[in-house]
Amino acid sequence: MSSNGPDDVVLLAHGSGGVMSHELVAKRLLAYISNTTLDRLDDSAVLSCHGRIAFTTDSYVVSPLLFPGGDIGRIAVCGTINDLAVMGAQPLCLSLALIIEEGLPFRTLDVVMSSVHDTCAEAGIHVVTGDTKVVNRGKADGLFITTSGIGLVPGDLDISARLAQPGDRVLLSGTIAEHGIAIMSAREGLSFSTTITSDCAPLNGLVSTMLGAVPTGIHAMRDPTRGGLATTLNEIASQSDVGIVINEAAIPVRQEVRAAADMLGLDPLYVANEGKLVAVAAADHADALLKALHGHPLGQDATIIGEVVSDKPGKVIMRTRMGPTRLVQMIAGELLPRIC
Amino acid sequence: MSSNGPDDVVLLAHGSGGVMSHELVAKRLLAYISNTTLDRLDDSAVLSCHGRIAFTTDSYVVSPLLFPGGDIGRIAVCGTINDLAVMGAQPLCLSLALIIEEGLPFRTLDVVMSSVHDTCAEAGIHVVTGDTKVVNRGKADGLFITTSGIGLVPGDLDISARLAQPGDRVLLSGTIAEHGIAIMSAREGLSFSTTITSDCAPLNGLVSTMLGAVPTGIHAMRDPTRGGLATTLNEIASQSDVGIVINEAAIPVRQEVRAAADMLGLDPLYVANEGKLVAVAAADHADALLKALHGHPLGQDATIIGEVVSDKPGKVIMRTRMGPTRLVQMIAGELLPRIC
Numbered sequence: 001m002s003s004n005g006p007d008d009v010v011l012l013a014h015g016s017g018g019v020m021s022h023e024l025v026a027k028r029l030l031a032y033i034s035n036t037t038l039d040r041l042d043d044s045a046v047l048s049c050h051g052r053i054a055f056t057t058d059s060y061v062v063s064p065l066l067f068p069g070g071d072i073g074r075i076a077v078c079g080t081i082n083d084l085a086v087m088g089a090q091p092l093c094l095s096l097a098l099i100i101e102e103g104l105p106f107r108t109l110d111v112v113m114s115s116v117h118d119t120c121a122e123a124g125i126h127v128v129t130g131d132t133k134v135v136n137r138g139k140a141d142g143l144f145i146t147t148s149g150i151g152l153v154p155g156d157l158d159i160s161a162r163l164a165q166p167g168d169r170v171l172l173s174g175t176i177a178e179h180g181i182a183i184m185s186a187r188e189g190l191s192f193s194t195t196i197t198s199d200c201a202p203l204n205g206l207v208s209t210m211l212g213a214v215p216t217g218i219h220a221m222r223d224p225t226r227g228g229l230a231t232t233l234n235e236i237a238s239q240s241d242v243g244i245v246i247n248e249a250a251i252p253v254r255q256e257v258r259a260a261a262d263m264l265g266l267d268p269l270y271v272a273n274e275g276k277l278v279a280v281a282a283a284d285h286a287d288a289l290l291k292a293l294h295g296h297p298l299g300q301d302a303t304i305i306g307e308v309v310s311d312k313p314g315k316v317i318m319r320t321r322m323g324p325t326r327l328v329q330m331i332a333g334e335l336l337p338r339i340c
Numbered sequence: 341m342s343s344n345g346p347d348d349v350v351l352l353a354h355g356s357g358g359v360m361s362h363e364l365v366a367k368r369l370l371a372y373i374s375n376t377t378l379d380r381l382d383d384s385a386v387l388s389c390h391g392r393i394a395f396t397t398d399s400y401v402v403s404p405l406l407f408p409g410g411d412i413g414r415i416a417v418c419g420t421i422n423d424l425a426v427m428g429a430q431p432l433c434l435s436l437a438l439i440i441e442e443g444l445p446f447r448t449l450d451v452v453m454s455s456v457h458d459t460c461a462e463a464g465i466h467v468v469t470g471d472t473k474v475v476n477r478g479k480a481d482g483l484f485i486t487t488s489g490i491g492l493v494p495g496d497l498d499i500s501a502r503l504a505q506p507g508d509r510v511l512l513s514g515t516i517a518e519h520g521i522a523i524m525s526a527r528e529g530l531s532f533s534t535t536i537t538s539d540c541a542p543l544n545g546l547v548s549t550m551l552g553a554v555p556t557g558i559h560a561m562r563d564p565t566r567g568g569l570a571t572t573l574n575e576i577a578s579q580s581d582v583g584i585v586i587n588e589a590a591i592p593v594r595q596e597v598r599a600a601a602d603m604l605g606l607d608p609l610y611v612a613n614e615g616k617l618v619a620v621a622a623a624d625h626a627d628a629l630l631k632a633l634h635g636h637p638l639g640q641d642a643t644i645i646g647e648v649v650s651d652k653p654g655k656v657i658m659r660t661r662m663g664p665t666r667l668v669q670m671i672a673g674e675l676l677p678r679i680c
Contacts, residue, residue, distance in 0.1 A: 131399050
């Protein structure tokens with residue numbers, strides 16, 4: 001940090017609640033994400049809202065803060081938007097809470113806040129309330145971000161990991177494992193012939209397209225982040241008390257991602273995604289849903305990867321490329337710490 | 341940490357998203373704060389909501405995690421409830437996001453979660469959605485908590501730090517500086533003849549009582565946390581573009597708190613509170629509001645501490661006990677790091 005003068009980094013005093021805090025908020029945060037609601041700087045944002053709302057929160061502790069295809073700001077906005085979107089909700093607004101380690105270079109904070117702005121614009125949403133804390137050097141790791149989000153759930157839509165039914169088809173919106181492999185490659189300093197970038201993206205537009213095509217046929221939806229596709233499918237199987245049978249050959253993995261995963265000793269099924277979703281839908285709506293997915297830039301590699309069965313409730317079974325089936329278990333311990 | 345076996349502390353694998361994460365959530369988190377919405381463990385909670393909502397977030401990085409009169413769990417619930425309450429909103433639900441440092445003893449987590457439960461029960465609110473991340477040893481400081489909250493704003497109520505008007509009276513709900521002094525005493529290992537405890541408390545009940553008595557007379561309200569009463573009054577003066585004149589003699593400070601503040605070299609005006617509020621109300625409603633405050637357990641020491649003037653917009657002036665007036669400035673740098 002010796003190359004950074006006191007003007008170039010966040011200081012403990014920026015978390016005081018006083019003059020320096022107000023300057024940090026005005027010059028380094030509001031400068032990027034200003035809007036009429038946030039700018040009031042009241043203790044809460046006030047919004048109109050009629051109907052059913054979805055409410056979610058996630059903390060982001062990804063390391064490194066900047067990685068190929070994104071940064072902690074982009075992932076913090078995408079992750080919370082995606083948790084709303086997979087419930088079928090249209091994101092309404094976000095909150096943004098920063099925990100900054102003293103010494104964080106302002107140039108890093110600027111990159112992150114610029115990314116928060118850009119990702120919010122991409123998703124058509126605003127940050128309406130926030131908070132900033134600063135902790136002493138060595139008591140955090142650069143920057144942690146917690147976002148919460150509110151979304152509007154249309155009509156009487158009910159999408160939940162509890163609602164998968166035997167006979168349903170399981171759709172995957174695209175290639176898997178890119179986020180986790182991008183982070184691990186950045187962390188290990190690996191280079192491949194092609195740079196693997198995170199798939200980090202806001203999925204609310206994709207979900208709108210899906211619900212436009214199939215307003216009532218989607219039963220369950222989830223974004224396979226920590227623990228990867230395997231863990232998400234296990235959660236749906238367990239919460240819906242159904243079995244899920246998937247075909248290994250139907251799961252799209254980019255060639256360079258598969259090669260990198262092999263090199264790192266990782267199974268792509270367990271590696272985090274940040275711009276993909278799994279949808280479980282009634283069989284007679286599956287083709288229409290696949291067509292809708294293919295019509296959106298974020299769903300071009302979508303496939304039907306399997307189906308829901310009444311056998312083996314709570315279990316996920318994979319038909320392997322070789323022929324036999326095997327049990328796909330939930331991840332047990334820690335595969336990739338601080339991936340999001 | 342040598343006295344803690346691997347079964348007694350949080351491990352990195354508890355943040356994996358897999359089996360150990362699910363066990364942590366079920367046994368150590370849901371065990372304390374279970375309710376039908378949260379227990380679904382969907383990506384978002386879904387709630388009905390009609391009207392105007394208030395939305396707020398705060399991260400808590402208080403050190404030490406446990407202190408006289410509270411802990412990080414209690415402060416995280418109270419702080420967010422209070423940010424809703426001072427907007428006149430009735431708290432509807434909370435989110436709870438934990439960032440845990442590997443090695444945190446489960447017994448500490450249990451104390452904190454038990455406190456989250458008790459404080460939610462005291463305020464009549466539930467945690468409906470949450471998230472848990474674990475970071476490596478040395479990359480956080482035990483536990484950071486971010487809570488967000490949604491509240492319902494009754495009718496067309498509009499309370500904001502922008503709406504103080506000349507002629508308004510400034511009310512303070514009770515004695516100041518207890519939270520900050522309790523934390524500093526705990527941190528410095530100071531002991532006084534009486535243990536000074538944090539005033540940390542949910543203020544939604546107090547605000548309901550106030551709005552019941554004076555439905556339309558309250559113009560601005562804020563809880564004086566980081567930066568203390570001085571900073572909060574400066575924020576109201578600045579945002580409303582008015583002057584505020586306060587009487588030093590009218591500001592209640594407990595004798596032992598004043599003594600401890602003297603010993604620590606702190607001015608109670610700048611020391612954080614976590615269970616107090618400042619209300620700026622029309623002069624003809626001030627007595628009714630004071631009476632309402634006195635009728636609630638959390639408002640028994642309430643006083644009228646001053647008034648709003650058109651002179652000196654953006655400034656806070658104090659008539660001292662000695663007679664002359666002085667300018668009360670916003671806190672500049674860092675007085676008490678990690679007080680909340």
